[in-house]
Amino acid sequence: MTVIVLSGPIGAGKSSLTSILSDYLGTRPFYESVDDNPVLPLFYADPKKYAFLLQVYFLNTRFHSIKAALSEDNNVLDRSIYEDALFFQMNADIGRATSEEVDTYYELLHNMMGELSRMPKKNPDLLVHIDVSYDTMIKRIKKRGRPYEQLSYDSTLEDYYKRLLEYYKPWYEKYDYSPKMTIDGDELDFMASEHDRQIVLDQITAKLKEMGKLPEDWDKTTDIRIEA
Numbered sequence: 001m002t003v004i005v006l007s008g009p010i011g012a013g014k015s016s017l018t019s020i021l022s023d024y025l026g027t028r029p030f031y032e033s034v035d036d037n038p039v040l041p042l043f044y045a046d047p048k049k050y051a052f053l054l055q056v057y058f059l060n061t062r063f064h065s066i067k068a069a070l071s072e073d074n075n076v077l078d079r080s081i082y083e084d085a086l087f088f089q090m091n092a093d094i095g096r097a098t099s100e101e102v103d104t105y106y107e108l109l110h111n112m113m114g115e116l117s118r119m120p121k122k123n124p125d126l127l128v129h130i131d132v133s134y135d136t137m138i139k140r141i142k143k144r145g146r147p148y149e150q151l152s153y154d155s156t157l158e159d160y161y162k163r164l165l166e167y168y169k170p171w172y173e174k175y176d177y178s179p180k181m182t183i184d185g186d187e188l189d190f191m192a193s194e195h196d197r198q199i200v201l202d203q204i205t206a207k208l209k210e211m212g213k214l215p216e217d218w219d220k221t222t223d224i225r226i227e228a
């Protein structure tokens, strides 16, 4: 039984890989609240006003998801609570949160992490990070087509996305809640290429086998077709 958390910048392919991986392993996926998130469009329209509210919204949903996932112990999560502070700190660093909001946020996060540390299963089994360049990130954001995420929507988004990417390297290096691995999201087109999809799945299953989370002879031969 495994809990796998995915991480990576906006448009890296987390939701897509969550779907592929949960199908492949026969586990339950948890997706981020995006299309049903009432605060997200408000945030993009007025980031300074809504950065704190959006973060509390995401933190709350991520807390619910990770608690359920750790209890069920058979899940894949498309971004998790472990990545939450990366976003908020980045927004706070560019002046989108007051010092009171920052203090309140970290106190809330600390309380939530404390609660997780008292659960029978405390941590995920594996973090799968999807690494992408700025160009790939923008290409995927365009392909997905959410209006408020497009560079044409707000001239400051280019800087916002570039800055966000810079926060990922130190975050990944510091992450120590579970074993971790990286997928090359620039090179491996796991949406359009079945060959690349199999490479990604092989890399993840090899890691799970190495960790003793899958039997050495585990082999899934199901044909997986995902709509891009």
Ligand SMILES: Nc1ncnc2c1ncn2[C@@H]1O[C@H](COP(=O)(O)OP(=O)(O)O)[C@@H](O)[C@H]1O
Residues within 6 Å of the ligand: 008, 009, 010, 011, 012, 013, 014, 015, 016, 017, 078, 140, 141, 143, 144, 185, 188, 189, 190, 191, 192, 228
């Ligand atoms: N490896 C990939 N190769 C090509 N297109 C991809 C890849 N991963 C995702 N996409 C496409 O990019 C867009 C964003 O993917 P998504 O899974 O929503 O990313 P995330 O959840 O990380 O924001 C979608 O249109 C998806 O079909």
Ligand SMILES: Nc1nc2c(ncn2[C@H]2C[C@H](O)[C@@H](COP(=O)(O)O)O2)c(=O)[nH]1
Residues within 6 Å of the ligand: 008, 009, 010, 011, 012, 014, 015, 032, 034, 040, 043, 051, 054, 055, 058, 079, 083, 084, 087, 088, 091, 149
């Ligand atoms: N300010 C924050 N924005 C966030 C956070 N998590 C996600 N998001 C935004 C980024 C995208 O516009 C959208 C969906 O993210 P994907 O990476 O799934 O495409 O939501 C956050 O914690 N803070």
